[in-house]
Amino acid sequence: MYAPDFAYYRADSVAEIGRLLRKHPGAKLLAGGHSLIPLLKLRLAAPPALIDIGRIGELKGISVADGRLRIGALTTHAQIAASSEVAAHAPALAAAAGVIGDPAVRNRGTIGGNVAHADPASDLPTVLLALGASFAVATDDGERAIPAGGFFQDMMTTALGEHDIVTAVDVPTAPEGQGQAYEKFSHPASRYAVIGAAAAVGLTGGKVGRVVVTLGGLVPAAIRAGSVEQALSGQAPSADAIADAAAAVSNDLGPDLIGDIYASAEYRRAMAPVCVKRALTAALKRASSVAEAPAARSPWWKPSWL
Amino acid sequence: MTVPVSITVNGQRYDREVEPRLLLVHFLREVIGSTGTKVGCDTSQCGACTVLLDGISLKSCTALAVQADGAEVTTIEGLAAGEALHPLQDAFWEKHGLQCGFCTPGMIMASHELLRVTPDPSDAQIRHGLEGNLCRCTGYQNIVRAVRQAAGTTAGQR
Numbered sequence: 136m137y138a139p140d141f142a143y144y145r146a147d148s149v150a151e152i153g154r155l156l157r158k159h160p161g162a163k164l165l166a167g168g169h170s171l172i173p174l175l176k177l178r179l180a181a182p183p184a185l186i187d188i189g190r191i192g193e194l195k196g197i198s199v200a201d202g203r204l205r206i207g208a209l210t211t212h213a214q215i216a217a218s219s220e221v222a223a224h225a226p227a228l229a230a231a232a233g234v235i236g237d238p239a240v241r242n243r244g245t246i247g248g249n250v251a252h253a254d255p256a257s258d259l260p261t262v263l264l265a266l267g268a269s270f271a272v273a274t275d276d277g278e279r280a281i282p283a284g285g286f287f288q289d290m291m292t293t294a295l296g297e298h299d300i301v302t303a304v305d306v307p308t309a310p311e312g313q314g315q316a317y318e319k320f321s322h323p324a325s326r327y328a329v330i331g332a333a334a335a336v337g338l339t340g341g342k343v344g345r346v347v348v349t350l351g352g353l354v355p356a357a358i359r360a361g362s363v364e365q366a367l368s369g370q371a372p373s374a375d376a377i378a379d380a381a382a383a384v385s386n387d388l389g390p391d392l393i394g395d396i397y398a399s400a401e402y403r404r405a406m407a408p409v410c411v412k413r414a415l416t417a418a419l420k421r422a423s424s425v426a427e428a429p430a431a432r433s434p435w436w437k438p439s440w441l
Numbered sequence: 442m443t444v445p446v447s448i449t450v451n452g453q454r455y456d457r458e459v460e461p462r463l464l465l466v467h468f469l470r471e472v473i474g475s476t477g478t479k480v481g482c483d484t485s486q487c488g489a490c491t492v493l494l495d496g497i498s499l500k501s502c503t504a505l506a507v508q509a510d511g512a513e514v515t516t517i518e519g520l521a522a523g524e525a526l527h528p529l530q531d532a533f534w535e536k537h538g539l540q541c542g543f544c545t546p547g548m549i550m551a552s553h554e555l556l557r558v559t560p561d562p563s564d565a566q567i568r569h570g571l572e573g574n575l576c577r578c579t580g581y582q583n584i585v586r587a588v589r590q591a592a593g594t595t596a597g598q599r
């Protein structure tokens with residue numbers, strides 16, 4: 136398959152991307168190309184020009200400071216999955232990055248391209264929404280930060296304006312004792328998410344404290360599962376309480392679930408509570424193990440759901 | 442519009458003028474005539490087109506030649522040292538890790554990547570490491586055996 140013809144420019148800095156975008160109306164940024172090139176080959180997009188941003192050093196890398204992880208937009212999924220900083224401070228993000236596509240896809244795809252593309256079957260929007268991430272964006276007249284909650288608006292639609300460039304993703308470091316997990320049902324060939332569920336949970340005095348659950352894959356854009364969060368909050372984290380809360384996900388799913396030849400909307404609706412239950416169970420296991428540590432005097436205590 | 446690129450493939454440098462839309466796999470197969478790398482699905486899923494870009498695996502049907510400008514590409518043709526097969530090639534031969542052979546160039550390059558990252562993989566790690574590569578003949582068992590045999594040699598480093 137051949138992409139339609141386009142002009143090609145390469146930017147060496149963020150400032151140059153801005154200049155090139157203003158000079159070539161309708162141009163698209165090319166990062167890892169693992170969403171854009173397939174679209175071009177299928178002729179679902181035909182931009183007049185591509186601006187290759189893939190070599191810009193200032194957009195690469197991971198750092199931790201002031202209670203947040205800063206991940207440059209061009210950092211690849213493989214680098215995120217292998218990072219000890221991400222594993223320590225945002226374990227659900229490391230887990231999600233590690234189950235994207237396959238190794239060759241993870242070697243090329245970038246976090247900035249993933250969120251800017253906002254494919255409903257992507258993994259990162261779901262997990263970044265759960266972790267309260269925000270996106271650093273360079274605009275025509277400066278910089279702004281867009282919280283994940285307002286960023287993913289609809290299928291492949293974000294809050295980014297025409298000349299906006301995602302420069303970095305900021306993720307708050309996990310609070311002490313919080314457990315995080317990401318669960319996914321993968322498409323068997325592409326490995327894209329048929330359903331993705333992320334959970335971040337804290338325990339206070341043996342009861343579920345702050346809990347965030349998000350969903351992707353089956354909805355046009357990643358959403359919070361408010362009914363699940365409400366059902367679990369304040370409960371002792373028993374297997375029954377988790378299952379009941381997960382079942383409440385049906386209230387969070389609107390009428391417009393995605394369905395395709397591989398997985399119908401009905402199938403996804405039926406499987407959503409299963410995916411949510413797994414994410415919550417895994418997150419709560421990790422939450423307890425951290426919260427347990429100070430209580431070294433009672434080593435025999437085991438959470439009731441084990 | 443054409444763009445000048447300089448791409449080193451298996452140690453040899455090629456300077457060419459290409460259309461920006463030219464895929465890396467077509468640069469390899471059609472521009473420089475290196476046809477070891479295959480096109481299977483052309484939709485980024487089968488891995489038949491897997492090559493190494495600066496030592497790291499990539500599906501060459503999902504990259505533009507201009508993205509490889511200035512880089513080094515290694516294809517299946519670049520693995521053997523003269524007459525001496527690469528340990529992965531030896532292992533695929535000995536363990537019957539191929540039948541028609543169409544997936545094999547990509548399978549071996551993906552195995553190379555797997556052993557670079559995980560020099561001594563478990564069977565489960567081998568299967569996960571090759572999940573981006575599809576084979577319609579072997580049923581995968583002998584591919585896993587071949588990779589297991591090659592592991593422990595220096596297969597991922599050469």
Ligand SMILES: Cc1cc2nc3c(=O)[nH]c(=O)nc-3n(C[C@H](O)[C@H](O)[C@H](O)COP(=O)(O)OP(=O)(O)OC[C@H]3O[C@@H](n4cnc5c(N)ncnc54)[C@H](O)[C@@H]3O)c2cc1C
Pocket residue numbers: 163164165166167168169170171172173208234235236237240243244245246247248249250251252254256257258259299300301302325326327328484485486503
């Ligand atoms: C076979 C296959 C399987 C995949 N499986 C999964 C999966 O399981 N889960 C998953 O989440 N994803 C999956 N992907 C998608 C993959 O993660 C992509 O790499 C990612 O979605 C896009 O990142 P990219 O760097 O390749 O972006 P590109 O394709 O280069 O760009 C995508 C879009 O984002 C824009 N863009 C890129 N960077 C920026 C930026 N810094 N600022 C503003 N706009 C920008 C581009 O203009 C373009 O519109 C898969 C892809 C393939 C080919």
Ligand code: FES
Pocket residue numbers: 479480481482483484485486487488489490491500501502503
């Ligand atoms: S031909 Fe490139 S992945 Fe199938």
Ligand code: FES
Pocket residue numbers: 538539540541542543544545575576577578579
């Ligand atoms: S050997 Fe025939 S496709 Fe793998």
